Amino acid sequence: MARRRKGRDISGWLIVDKPAGLTSTTVVNRVRRAFDARKAGHAGTLDPAATGILAIAFGEATKTIPYVTEAMKAYAFTVRFGAETNTDDAEGAVVKEAEGRPSDDEIKDALGRFVGEIIQVPPAFSAVKIDGERAYKRARAGEEFEVEGRPLWVEELVLTDRPEPDLAELEMTCGKGGYVRAIARDLGRVLGCLGHVLTLRRLWSGPFELEDAVTLERVESLAGSDELDGLLLPLEVALAELPEVRCPAESVGRLKNGNPATVIAAGLEYGEECWASHDGRPLAVGRYKGGELHPVRVFQL
Template identity: 60%
Template sequence: MGRARKGRAVSGWLIVDKPAGVTSTAVVNKVKWALEAAKAGHAGTLDPDATGVLAVALGEATKTIPYVTDALKCYRFRVVLGAATETDDASGAVIATSALRPTDAQIEAALAAFRGDIMQVPPQYSAVKVEGERAYDLAREGEVMDLAARPLWVERLVMLGRPDADHVDLEMVCGKGGYVRSIARDLGAALGCLGHVEWLRREWSGPFDADQAVTLETVETEARTEALDARLLPLELGLQDLPEFNATPEGAVRLRNGNPGQVIGHADWGTEGWASLNGQAVAVGHYRGGELHPSRVFNR
């Protein structure tokens, strides 16, 4: 018999404006402690030096994490031109420099190659696994890896400004698995001047944006109070990119027991969606001829 999970059965999303200098895991652990939650996770890692939207799921909302992770995300960041670092950001040692500085028009022209469906090689210092080990662990040991390129959808990549000849500010909207540091590295290489990220901020992630976020200081100040509980957003927000079906009362009972249940609505055979009863998510599954066949069931 499994050991009972400690903590409250609290469910929902808490959106945190992650500060620089802390890991995403540390933020999740702080939120979990502050809400005395039995279970918590996040929808997309931010580098320790990055700031911005970190969507933390509690309890049953953790079952919706994949749908937020798969959603588009928006980043604003500054690229330092003229230098490459071992980590592709400002935390790493400079490994090469260049006196070349591109014009604004050259930067604009180079950005076109990084839009749409692209192939991107992760940074050496990344969480990618290489033969069971994290790339950043191997990189710290001095190993140089030949990491495979991965597909990435870049919906938008534009220049926001040019503070001076050595810097350019960009905004990118991309799909799952994008590395801003790789964009900076590869853009610098394409321009012939080298480059790395000075700072980056995630403005929004799927359905969640910075306007909904609380600071880590607020999490600490309101820890274990009703005030912090009141900041939780409904788990249903994590399902907004999926079609919603209304379950019949009888269908909801069957779905909660893990069985196909009748829903009201129409979609193509096999469409993934979620069933609700009185606005509350019951299950996620696949639509087949008037029924939803559940793959995830919400127990509340």
């Protein structure tokens, strides 16, 4: 019989402004300890050197992680021209160098190649799997291997500042699975001057913005206090992109047991994904079919 994890049964979202120098997993573990939470997870890993939005889900909110992971995200980052590194950021070793620096117009022209549906090759030092093993583990071991390209939707990629010839500040809005480090690497190659990420900050992720975020320092300073739970956002915030339907009292039991149940809805198409609530509390996410919600995720709140 598996041991039950200790901690409190709490549900909701906490948006942390991740500090540089820590892995996303480390931040999640420290936050979970501060809340004494039984279960926690995050939506979208940030590299250790990166900062910004790290959305952490507790309890039943972990069932809504996919809706944040799949959502659009925005990043502000700085590219340093003149060198390519083995990690495609400033943490790695320089493997190639190049002379010459692009003009602002050359950068703007090149950015167009990275907008829309593109094929992006993730960095060798990334969490993608190669024959069942994480790429970064193979890269650290010095293995030679190829990472396959994958489709990525880039909504916008713009030059926001050029503080000096070696540096370009950019902002990007993209879909799931985008690697800013790969954008910097490929932009440097297109421009012929090479490049890597110097700084990276996630500005927003799906429904979550920096104005929602708290620092890790504040979270840990409030550990054990009643004020800490007040930082949590409700589970349903992550479902903002889905339509809401109402569940009448007589349908609550069926829905909680994972069975199709009658809901009150208007304007939904057959098979459309939505979420059901009763008395302001989320009950389930599922597909709307002929007046019923067919649940795929049920919340035990």
